[in-house]
Structures are given as structure tokens and as C-alpha cells.
Amino acid sequence: MNPFKDKIVGVLMGGLSKEREVSLRSGGAVLDALLLRGYDAVPIDVGPDIAEVIKQKGVEVAFLALHGRYGEDGCIQGMLEILGIPYTGSSVLASSLAMDKHLTKDIVRQEGLPTPDSLFFDAHHEDLEVFLSKFCLSFPLMVKPSREGSTIGITKAENARELKVAILEAAKLDTRVLVEKFVQGREVTVPILNQEPLPVLEVVPKSGFYDYASKYTAGATTYTCPAELPEELTRTIQDYSKRIYRRIGCEGVARADFIIASDGLPYFLEINTLPGMTATSLVPKSAAVAGISFGELVEKILFTARVKVQ
Ligand SMILES: Nc1ncnc2c1ncn2[C@@H]1O[C@H](COP(=O)(O)OP(=O)(O)OP(=O)(O)O)[C@@H](O)[C@H]1O
Ligand SMILES: [Mg+2]
Incomplete structure (x- = not known):
């Protein structure tokens, strides 16, 4: 029925x-x-x-x-x-929690899973000069509006001057700003559908940065699904994704992003509760590999x- x-x-x-x-x-x-x-x-x-x-x-x-x-x-x-x-x-709570990268990372840390070291700047209640004077992460860094998507407002900062400019830029989009250690490595993403992870997908942007253009211009990014990874690492990434999905309380489909660093660990970046659903988006690509057509999905x-x- x-x-x-x-x-x-x-x-x-x-x-x-x-x-x-x-x-x-x-x-x-x-x-x-x-x-x-x-x-x-x-x-x-x-x-x-x-x-x-x-x-x-x-x-x-x-x-x-x-x-x-x-x-x-x-x-x-x-x-x-x-x-x-x-x-x-997802529900109201899971949606708003997952939307905030900083809060999501705190929960992921509580779960004991790896995520890049980060600091949080609240432009509403904090003074930027005071924040910068106490700053203690080493460069390079990724500076992000805590609640945006599609790489909008995200900048890589290589030094203190760039950090300040990047925070001011991110703060134009969201008063909540995440400053995160840049992790060099392979980028993978995992959809989770009704509690179960789908195949891991690797994204390789030709420009080197998975920004708005790399995400939405045909041919700008190479996708491999299933990602060519050791079986055990694939299982680890899928297990992390499932645990994060559950801890946040997601429902339906969500998609978690990771970078596999040189130490071999997948570092969690964020989870999307309403991932892209064009016929060529990442979730439909992975679902297709699992034998689920777009219509079925x-x-x-x-x-x-x-x-x-x-
Ligand atoms: N700490 C990091 N180290 C290296 N690269 C990063 C880091 N954080 C983000 N990136 C790069 O920036 C891209 C966008 O970052 P992130 O996934 O956090 O934001 P988003 O804009 O919410 O993405 P989405 O479109 O998936 O919602 C990532 O796909 C990755 O290529
Ligand atoms: Mg992302």
C-alpha cells in the first residue's frame, strides 16, 4: 500500500x-x-x-x-x-544541527571520530582583533561560514593577513565562522539512505579546489564510484558516516564529506541533509552504483x- x-x-x-x-x-x-x-x-x-x-x-x-x-x-x-x-x-533539530558545521564537528569529536582541528569565531559576540591575538592554529587554514553550502564564502588562508580577510569575507554570509586546519588528501563523499551507507565516491576537481565552479560545471571534476580505496578504509568511512548520521538524527538521505589525510584517516568535514538531486549529482551517482535508479531513489x-x- x-x-x-x-x-x-x-x-x-x-x-x-x-x-x-x-x-x-x-x-x-x-x-x-x-x-x-x-x-x-x-x-x-x-x-x-x-x-x-x-x-x-x-x-x-x-x-x-x-x-x-x-x-x-x-x-x-x-x-x-x-x-x-x-x-x-531530516527533522527540524537534525537539519539545523547539520547545517552548522562547527556544532556538527563538536558532536563528531564527542563520538571520537577524526575531524580537522578548528576554532570558532562568533562575529555577533566576539571581537576579531581579540580572537586573532589568541589564535593558535598553524597555517594553511580553511575559513568557512558555518552555515553555508556549495563552497560559497570558503577561502584558504596561508598567513595571518589572509586569515583576517577570509574571516571578514565569511562573516558577510554568516556571523558564525569556522576556521579549520587545511587537510591535504583525497576527497570522498558518502550518501546514507535510510540509515545505510551507499558506495563511497571520490571527487577530483581538475582545478585542485572543489569550489562552486568545480561542483556545477560539466567536466570540471572527475568522479570515481566506488572510490578506489582499500576495502577496510571503505568500510571505515561508511561506518563513520552511519554513526554521524545517527548521532545527528538524520532521516532519509544525507551525504557526509571527508578528506583522507596522509596518516590514512578519513577526516570528517560536514554532512548535508538535503544533498543535490540533479540527475548528475553525487548521491544519484552513488545510488546508481548500488543499483538504485534515480526514480527509485x-x-x-x-x-x-x-x-x-x-
Ligand atoms: N579542512 C579542509 N581541508 C582541505 N580542503 C577542504 C577543507 N574544508 C573544505 N575543503 C574543501 O572545500 C570544499 C567545500 O567544503 P565543505 O564541504 O566544508 O563546504 P560546503 O560548501 O558546505 O560544501 P557542500 O557543497 O558539500 O555543501 C570541500 O569539498 C573541499 O574540497
Ligand atoms: Mg561539502
Whole structure:
């Protein structure tokens, strides 16, 4: 019995974040897949009037194809809880926790798993000069807005002058800034679907930095799935991903990013609770290797829809 077969499925996309364009692509791909499988799916572009639009269109279940602020961080999830509309993926708490890289890393450390050393700067409550005067990590560093995606606002800093500029840049996007040790190594990512890790995927950006252009320009990055790694390391990375997914309380699909350093350990960078869902995104690529087609993947995610506060 499919509880969603006769329901109006709203595919929520676009939205108000810096990742709007990517989200429109994810949403378009999800919408096509749902229509192909016979669902009564409608596209919903998320704006300030979203609650009214959902009512007008008669949406009975929400498939979230949003990324970044207001979509991936618990905001839209909270609104759907209040409206009583089942939605896909992680809860309000898990979404907002995973959105904040600094808080997620603290939890990963508590779990005893490796993540690059880091410091946290709160531009709202701290003085930058005081923070810099006590700074104790060695270069190079990665400076990130704690709650952004798609590498937006992330800079590598090689010295104290660059560090200050990088923090000021990141703080324009988020008052919460993460300053993290740069880790040289191979970059891998692992989707977790309904508690179970999918094949590990290695990303090799041709420019050397997996930035916005490398992520969304065709041919700019080489992908290998399953990643060519020793079996034991693959199992370790999948085990770490599963533990992090559980500790954060994720549901549906999520995707954890790591860098394998020269000491052989996979260092956790972040976990995404609404990863890209275009037909060429990382999660669909890995799912395909596991024998799950894009349409099946979308349907499996749809089945995770529920209101989660009860
Ligand atoms: N500590 C680090 N050492 C080396 N490279 C890093 C580090 N942190 C981030 N990077 C590089 O920057 C990219 C973006 O970083 P990260 O995954 O933390 O941010 P994001 O913008 O939220 O990504 P996503 O698009 O996956 O949501 C990584 O994919 C990696 O290539
Ligand atoms: Mg990432």
C-alpha cells in the first residue's frame, strides 16, 4: 500500500538561499521523476508566501529539494510541522544541527571520530582583533561560514593577513565562522539512505579546489564510484558516516564529506541533509552504483515523508 499514491506531492524548490539555482535543478529532476512514476506532483517555488501557496495548491506531502538557508536548516521543516504537512528527510533539530558545521564537528569529536582541528569565531559576540591575538592554529587554514553550502564564502588562508580577510569575507554570509586546519588528501563523499551507507565516491576537481565552479560545471571534476580505496578504509568511512548520521538524527538521505589525510584517516568535514538531486549529482551517482535508479531513489526519499515532532 503506497500512502502517497493519491496525494498531491509538492516539490519544494528554489527558495531564498545562495543555492537557489542548484535547488531549481534538483527540484526539476525530482519533479520529472515523480511524474514519470505516476505521482500527482506539483512544483512549488519557495518564497515568503510559501504557507499560502501550499494551501492554495492543496499540497498534502512536501518533497524537499531545497538547499542551504531556510531550506536545509530547519526553517521550512518547522513551518511544515506547524501546518501538519508530512515532509521528506531530516527533522527540524537534525537539519539545523547539520547545517552548522562547527556544532556538527563538536558532536563528531564527542563520538571520537577524526575531524580537522578548528576554532570558532562568533562575529555577533566576539571581537576579531581579540580572537586573532589568541589564535593558535598553524597555517594553511580553511575559513568557512558555518552555515553555508556549495563552497560559497570558503577561502584558504596561508598567513595571518589572509586569515583576517577570509574571516571578514565569511562573516558577510554568516556571523558564525569556522576556521579549520587545511587537510591535504583525497576527497570522498558518502550518501546514507535510510540509515545505510551507499558506495563511497571520490571527487577530483581538475582545478585542485572543489569550489562552486568545480561542483556545477560539466567536466570540471572527475568522479570515481566506488572510490578506489582499500576495502577496510571503505568500510571505515561508511561506518563513520552511519554513526554521524545517527548521532545527528538524520532521516532519509544525507551525504557526509571527508578528506583522507596522509596518516590514512578519513577526516570528517560536514554532512548535508538535503544533498543535490540533479540527475548528475553525487548521491544519484552513488545510488546508481548500488543499483538504485534515480526514480527509485526519489521514491525511497518520498517514503520518508512524515511530520516528525510527535
Ligand atoms: N579542512 C579542509 N581541508 C582541505 N580542503 C577542504 C577543507 N574544508 C573544505 N575543503 C574543501 O572545500 C570544499 C567545500 O567544503 P565543505 O564541504 O566544508 O563546504 P560546503 O560548501 O558546505 O560544501 P557542500 O557543497 O558539500 O555543501 C570541500 O569539498 C573541499 O574540497
Ligand atoms: Mg561539502
